[in-house]
Amino acid sequence: MNWKIWSLKKSPWVFHVNTGACNNCDIEVVNCLTPKFDVERFGVTLVGSPRHADALLVTGVVTAQAAPRLIQAYQQATKPCVVFSIGACACGTGIFHTGYHVVGPVDKIIKEIDPNAIIAYVPGCPPKPEAMISGIVKTLNAL
Amino acid sequence: MSPDELVEKLNTIKSSLTQFEQLLNNRIYLSCESENCFEINKFLFQELKARFVIATAIDCEQYFEILYHYSYDQTGCVINLKCFIRDHENPQVESITPLIPAAEWIEREMHDLEGIEFNNHPCMERLILADDWPEGEYPLRKDWNHEKEI
DSSP states (O other): OOHHHHHHHHSOEEEEEESSOOSHHHHHHHHHHSTTTOGGGGTOEEOSOGGGOSEEEEESOOBTTTHHHHHHHHHHSOSSOEEEEESHHHHHOGGGTTOTTBOOOHHHHHHHHOTTOEEEEEOSSSOOHHHHHHHHHHHHHHO | OOHHHHHHHHGGGGGGOSEEEEEETTEEEEEEEGGGHHHHHHIIIIISOOEEEEEEEEEOSSSEEEEEEEEETTTTEEEEEEEEEOOSSSOEEEOOTTTOGGGHHHHHHHHHHHOOEEETOSOOOOOSSOTTOOTTOOTTSTTOOTTOOO
């Protein structure tokens, strides 16, 4: 196993990117880090800068205003970087599909700049913290 | 002020209204043309001391409507002022921000999304559309093409 992947799986540091979410997924992301679910026991910790992150937790449809910021955050993150699309909007724009400001979904924007990006999908509106933990575990096992 | 006194006081501006309707005890609907809009807002806010809740704009294809929602908290009466802007090509109305500073952002939002000009607004800048959104495209207008690539 590549030592970079090995160290990523040991303790993935995550950065949370909101690209136009309604805040519902964001609350569930924060919920994951609270004592009840406590993903920190698996080494998952929230960091304040994409430069420190191994994974991006992206919530929300990508709006026209947020797309360049998402690209910037992805480019700044250390590679290999796993992009988690959290929620129905991030996975496939959901009910906002025909919105005037929507340019997403997340995988489309990320694949434009990096076709080999590792993208994981956690659907749900919002996904339960259990679903997010399951998504993270499955992704790390698949790497 | 009792509900009856409120209606009585509203009757003093009846000449500048096009419609006065009270369907329930605590709901009053007023309609006016855009020229009288500022004066009536001033009356509701300063004379009646009603609380400004929010304003909403609707594109009705031939004309625009701005609904000003006021609440008279002493009796719990909600007053809706419907202001018609007949000129659909070049919609203009007097801004109420000099009177009610809280209306600044909602007027900027209505300007962004519906393209209504608010005269005498102190800071008419883009509020909620993306920075690179083209000028003159108003996404909440009925005739705006949603398939268009921006």
